[in-house]
Amino acid sequence: MRFFIKQIQALKRAARLILYRSVERDVVARFHKLYYHGRQRGLSWGDTYWLGTQVLKCPLDLWLYQELIQDYRPDLVIETGTYMGGSAKFIASIFDLVGHGEIVSIDINPREGRPDHDRITYVTGSSVDPDIVELVREMAKGKPKVMVILDSNHEKSHVDAEIAVFKDLIQPGGYLVVEDTHLNGNPIRDEFGPGPMEAVEEFLRSTNEFETDPAGTKFFMTFNPHGLLKRIG
Ligand SMILES: C[S@@+](CC[C@H](N)C(=O)[O-])C[C@H]1O[C@@H](n2cnc3c(N)ncnc32)[C@H](O)[C@@H]1O
Numbered sequence: 001m002r003f004f005i006k007q008i009q010a011l012k013r014a015a016r017l018i019l020y021r022s023v024e025r026d027v028v029a030r031f032h033k034l035y036y037h038g039r040q041r042g043l044s045w046g047d048t049y050w051l052g053t054q055v056l057k058c059p060l061d062l063w064l065y066q067e068l069i070q071d072y073r074p075d076l077v078i079e080t081g082t083y084m085g086g087s088a089k090f091i092a093s094i095f096d097l098v099g100h101g102e103i104v105s106i107d108i109n110p111r112e113g114r115p116d117h118d119r120i121t122y123v124t125g126s127s128v129d130p131d132i133v134e135l136v137r138e139m140a141k142g143k144p145k146v147m148v149i150l151d152s153n154h155e156k157s158h159v160d161a162e163i164a165v166f167k168d169l170i171q172p173g174g175y176l177v178v179e180d181t182h183l184n185g186n187p188i189r190d191e192f193g194p195g196p197m198e199a200v201e202e203f204l205r206s207t208n209e210f211e212t213d214p215a216g217t218k219f220f221m222t223f224n225p226h227g228l229l230k231r232i233g
Helices: 002-041 059-072 086-098 130-140 156-169 196-206
Strands: 076-080 102-107 120-124 146-150 175-178 210-212 228-231
Touching: 059 086, 076 086, 076 130, 076 156, 086 102, 086 120, 102 130, 120 130, 130 156, 146 156, 156 175, 156 196, 175 196, 196 210, 196 228
Parallel strands: 076 102, 076 146, 102 120, 146 175
Antiparallel strands: 175 228, 210 228
16 A cells, blocks of 8 residues: 555656646746847847947856856857857957957958957858868867857758868867757747757767757756757767
8 A cells, every 4th residue: 555655656746747847848938939039129139238249149148158168168269150249259258257268250241340359350251161161270270179159140051061161170078059049949930940950950860979968958048959069079
């Protein structure tokens, strides 16, 4: 009898946990949609600045970058998609605080008014243009700790091409961040079509060298679910 009571209690606990997880997922997805669409009202990620420069990110994701930089201490961050330079400036500021690192930020569109910083190099051109890739590879030479952040064109074919050209610059222990995996219904913009999430899924099916780092979702909401990839081999 005592055995059956214990079994029933264990089943109840398991059911409560399943219910809790599903409520949790729902709350996170609803807040994610509220936050994402807040930009249309001039709020949230459309009105976010790092030391005066606009940055198109969720602050929780920026905080995660701060922790990764503190722990991993990259020599070089390669960022695709500069926009106003806010994310490059954020990373350069953290590099200043830890006393190490530089960032190269690539954008197809030049823009006036991007912040000047000794640790930032801006490169104008497509992130998958062979000449640009060669230039960036030269900059990565002799730098064992490279971290890559993909935040340019979010169509799957482009993200696939970016992963293909930059992945081998990352050493075991290093990071590849595929941003905006939340597109195409994960949970926002159902209509987007194949994007970063689908590129990540296909990439992870093709390799044993990278895996999703669960730290990427530790703040519950991230614009990059399953997009923080760590090189393990
Ligand atoms: C989402 S914004 C980048 C936001 C920036 N990283 C931030 O967090 O503030 C995307 C940028 O990618 C650039 N872009 C689009 N296609 C590109 C390509 N093929 N190569 C490089 N940059 C591209 C756009 O010009 C735009 O500035």
